[in-house]
Amino acid sequence: MKTIGYLGPKGTFTKLAVDTAFNDEERRSFTTIPECIDAVDQGKIEIGVVPLENAIEGTVQLTVDYLVHQVRLPVVAEIVVPIQQHLLVRKDFSGELSTLKEVHSHSHAIAQCHQFIHQHLPDANIQFSSSTGKAAELVSESKEPIAAIGNIIAAKEYGLQIVKENIHDYPNNHTRFLVLAQDRSVVSINHPAKLERTTMMITLPSDKSGALHQILSAFAWRKMNLSKIESRPTKTGLGNYFFIIDVDQTYDDVLFPGVKQELEALGCSVDILGTYPVYHLNI
Numbered sequence: 526m527k528t529i530g531y532l533g534p535k536g537t538f539t540k541l542a543v544d545t546a547f548n549d550e551e552r553r554s555f556t557t558i559p560e561c562i563d564a565v566d567q568g569k570i571e572i573g574v575v576p577l578e579n580a581i582e583g584t585v586q587l588t589v590d591y592l593v594h595q596v597r598l599p600v601v602a603e604i605v606v607p608i609q610q611h612l613l614v615r616k617d618f619s620g621e622l623s624t625l626k627e628v629h630s631h632s633h634a635i636a637q638c639h640q641f642i643h644q645h646l647p648d649a650n651i652q653f654s655s656s657t658g659k660a661a662e663l664v665s666e667s668k669e670p671i672a673a674i675g676n677i678i679a680a681k682e683y684g685l686q687i688v689k690e691n692i693h694d695y696p697n698n699h700t701r702f703l704v705l706a707q708d709r710s711v712v713s714i715n716h717p718a719k720l721e722r723t724t725m726m727i728t729l730p731s732d733k734s735g736a737l738h739q740i741l742s743a744f745a746w747r748k749m750n751l752s753k754i755e756s757r758p759t760k761t762g763l764g765n766y767f768f769i770i771d772v773d774q775t776y777d778d779v780l781f782p783g784v785k786q787e788l789e790a791l792g793c794s795v796d797i798l799g800t801y802p803v804y805h806l807n808i
């Protein structure tokens with residue numbers, strides 16, 4: 526039986542994404558994203574699912590950085606799920622929201638609810654946790670008037686009440702999760718894929734004027750549709766960046782090798798991080 530690792534503990538959005546996409550594979554919870562990625566890399570589990578990007582807060586930098594700088598694992602699928610953030614407190618809490626002393630959650634969840642916190646919990650200390658599930662667990666074990674931001678499953682798993690629903694600051698809140706595996710044949714998601722995507726990493730030669738324009742031209746004249754371009758530091762010195770580029774089509778033997786050749790001729794280095802189906806799922 527295959528095992529799927531996820532950012533845990535129970536009640537996280539990552540777990541929700543896993544349960545929505547997969548059937549009977551075994552699940553194993555990890556406290557951090559790197560631990561989950563390492564376990565796939567070391568062959569302790571076959572599949573890992575980690576958050577990549579949220580519609581409100583953007584990229585989960587830890588995931589990108591760890592995959593680029595530490596452990597290169599193929600991305601074999603992407604799962605996109607809606608994200609509804611709720612304010613969770615213990616069932617015996619009956620005070621006003623303004624009396625809550627602390628609000629706990631994952632940094633991305635906190636960021637998705639900044640306005641709500643600003644308006645309704647101005648005196649609460651913000652405490653970051655390794656996941657929304659961890660925050661809910663912590664609140665359930667505390668006697669203090671504190672809250673967590675998390676989902677409905679976390680409320681159920683940790684016996685908490687939802688005092689305020691849908692507290693994320695913008696509608697259409699979704700998160701992209703990456704499915705990582707050494708062998709893509711072990712991954713089976715029984716839903717129709719919405720599209721195919723290829724993620725590339727491109728490092729520019731230093732200080733070459735017009736380099737980014739030339740990179741984009743290589744895709745543009747081939748009519749290849751980019752859905753994301755983001756720069757990240759190479760961690761080799763100030764001003765040194767690489768680009769992560771998502772192309773909304775599957776890797777092929779004509780267009781992609783052509784782009785690669787053209788970019789390498791410009792002095793860029795090009796890596797394919799994965800070519801994979803994208804599943805938009807409803808929880």
Ligand SMILES: O=C(O)C(=O)C[C@]1(C(=O)O)C=C[C@@H](O)C=C1
Pocket residue numbers: 532536537538539540576579585608631633634655656657658700
């Ligand atoms: O803490 C969780 O529940 C997670 O699964 C992590 C995570 C994230 O890293 O973005 C996933 C989805 C939400 O956007 C908030 C938090």
